[in-house]
Amino acid sequence: MAVAAGLVGSVAVMRRMTLAADAISHIALPGVGLALLLRFDPVLGALGALLVGAFLVWGVERQTRIPTEAIIGVVFSLALAIGSMMASGEQLIDALFGAPQSLGQTELVLGGVAAVLVIAFMLWARSELVIALVSPDLARTAGVRVARVELMFLMAFALTVALGLRYLGVLLMGSLIIIPAATAKQLARSLDGMQWWSVGLAVFAMLAGSLGGPLLGVATGPLTIVVAAAVFFMSLVTRRAG
Amino acid sequence: MSTALEVQGLSVGFGQERVLRDLSFTVTAGSTLAIIGPNGAGKTVLFRALIGTVPYEGTVRWAPDTRIGYVPQKLDIERDLPLTGRDFLRAKAKVAGVPRDEIARVLSAVSLDGGAADRPIGTLSGGQFQRLLVAFALMGRPTVLLFDEPTAGVDPPGEESIYALFRQLQRKHGFTLLLISHELNLVYRYADQVLCLSQREACVGPPIEVLTTERLQAMYGAQMKFHVHEHHEGRADT
Numbered sequence: 001m002a003v004a005a006g007l008v009g010s011v012a013v014m015r016r017m018t019l020a021a022d023a024i025s026h027i028a029l030p031g032v033g034l035a036l037l038l039r040f041d042p043v044l045g046a047l048g049a050l051l052v053g054a055f056l057v058w059g060v061e062r063q064t065r066i067p068t069e070a071i072i073g074v075v076f077s078l079a080l081a082i083g084s085m086m087a088s089g090e091q092l093i094d095a096l097f098g099a100p101q102s103l104g105q106t107e108l109v110l111g112g113v114a115a116v117l118v119i120a121f122m123l124w125a126r127s128e129l130v131i132a133l134v135s136p137d138l139a140r141t142a143g144v145r146v147a148r149v150e151l152m153f154l155m156a157f158a159l160t161v162a163l164g165l166r167y168l169g170v171l172l173m174g175s176l177i178i179i180p181a182a183t184a185k186q187l188a189r190s191l192d193g194m195q196w197w198s199v200g201l202a203v204f205a206m207l208a209g210s211l212g213g214p215l216l217g218v219a220t221g222p223l224t225i226v227v228a229a230a231v232f233f234m235s236l237v238t239r240r241a242g
Numbered sequence: 243m244s245t246a247l248e249v250q251g252l253s254v255g256f257g258q259e260r261v262l263r264d265l266s267f268t269v270t271a272g273s274t275l276a277i278i279g280p281n282g283a284g285k286t287v288l289f290r291a292l293i294g295t296v297p298y299e300g301t302v303r304w305a306p307d308t309r310i311g312y313v314p315q316k317l318d319i320e321r322d323l324p325l326t327g328r329d330f331l332r333a334k335a336k337v338a339g340v341p342r343d344e345i346a347r348v349l350s351a352v353s354l355d356g357g358a359a360d361r362p363i364g365t366l367s368g369g370q371f372q373r374l375l376v377a378f379a380l381m382g383r384p385t386v387l388l389f390d391e392p393t394a395g396v397d398p399p400g401e402e403s404i405y406a407l408f409r410q411l412q413r414k415h416g417f418t419l420l421l422i423s424h425e426l427n428l429v430y431r432y433a434d435q436v437l438c439l440s441q442r443e444a445c446v447g448p449p450i451e452v453l454t455t456e457r458l459q460a461m462y463g464a465q466m467k468f469h470v471h472e473h474h475e476g477r478a479d480t
Binding site: 014016126127128130131134135136137138140141142143144184185186188189190191192193194 | 290293294295310311312314317319320322323324325326328329330332333334336337338360361362363375378379382388
């Protein structure tokens with residue numbers, strides 16, 4: 001899961017869509033709320049809402065005349081508001097920050113399969129995504145079907161958020177995608193470097209959170225993000241010194 | 243000579259505004275067409291219609307098996323984008339399905355040294371980045387190259403050398419070249435045909451017919467003199 005997050009994050013950060021990324025992850029919340037209300041698996045509800053969210057962001061990105069950031073800001077707040085109306089109390093806290101101890105066997109297996117799918121897509125589509133993020137026009141003349149590959153990327157993004165939902169929650173999963181990648185951008189000078197750093201840091205933060213959480217008696221999800229953020233600030237200092 | 247591109251009745255509009263109106267021209271395979279005109283005349287829009295990234299009316303017909311290499315005017319690249327020139331060319335090699343040793347070939351064709359190719363693309367100078375974009379366009383052996391103001395942001399000696407490079411590459415590979423330019427003297431020397439675009443009218447013809455003082459004045463709407471010397475060197479004064 002952390003590997004998928006690192007790969008997806010590296011492209012998201014290079015595309016300068018960190019805000020959109022955050023918005024997509026928050027759209028999971030109304031899905032969770034709806035699932036709790038109708039009594040089906042919250043992860044499925046979240047995944048459904050996320051895919052819709054990815055589609056929305058994709059549609060908005062294609063209509064370049066609309067100020068994307070404004071719309072994303074609105075959609076994001078709306079999703080939070082609707083989500084918090086639908087879910088309540090402990091359920092909401094679980095949805096926001098994750099509840100790793102409640103993971104079942106089936107969920108783990110399905111999660112593993114989904115992670116492998118995301119990783120395979122990110123490696124397969126890497127070249128197309130890279131050209132499209134430099135210039136959609138260039139990508140088009142190089143034979144890339146830009147709209148299609150970008151929609152698939154956003155879907156991969158949504159799937160990755162859904163993957164981490166039970167573990168880290170809505171608020172923090174977006175961060176596991178973005179923070180290691182933002183750190184990697186500070187440290188790397190090439191595409192391979194970017195992706196290795198991004199994946200490495202995501203895995204490191206996740207392991208540190210999972211192992212350190214029980215040891216220190218704190219929740220694993222928030223600790224994971226604290227570790228990732230600490231490395232990010234260290235990378236800022238390193239870069240300034242270097 | 244066969245036809246590389248045939249355009250008939252091409253119109254492009256954004257909302258109420260018509261940028262291109264009923265434009266028709268043909269380009270012979272292996273020739274050079276220069277597109278000139280004042281700012282806002284729709285030169286870049288024409289290119290984007292030709293590559294199919296803006297909706298248009300009319301017909302754009304490329305010869306069968308056309309492979310297009312496109313060099314855009316300028317790209318907004320973050321300085322700290324972790325992507326080297328070589329990464330960028332590798333991505334093209336993979337997408338175009340050509341072997342990676344093409345990279346060395348195109349880099350030497352545009353005289354970009356390996357050191358520059360290994361730096362992040364946001365840190366390259368204007369001329370180096372331009373050469374990288376040309377290298378990117380040359381990968382996969384295009385039959386047509388489209389250049390949008392290839393020398394914008396390049397100093398005058400660099401400008402001349404980029405045109406000389408096109409000439410040399412064109413002789414070697416025989417591709418068709420379409421370029422947008424403000425450098426009328428270079429257009430005069432290098433183009434076989436000139437397409438002029440302006441709000442009022444469009445015209446097509448060889449440089450000697452199109453690049454006349456009257457035509458240029460009508461097009462740019464300003465005092466514009468263009469001298470042609472006997473040994474075929476042009477000079478533009480505004």
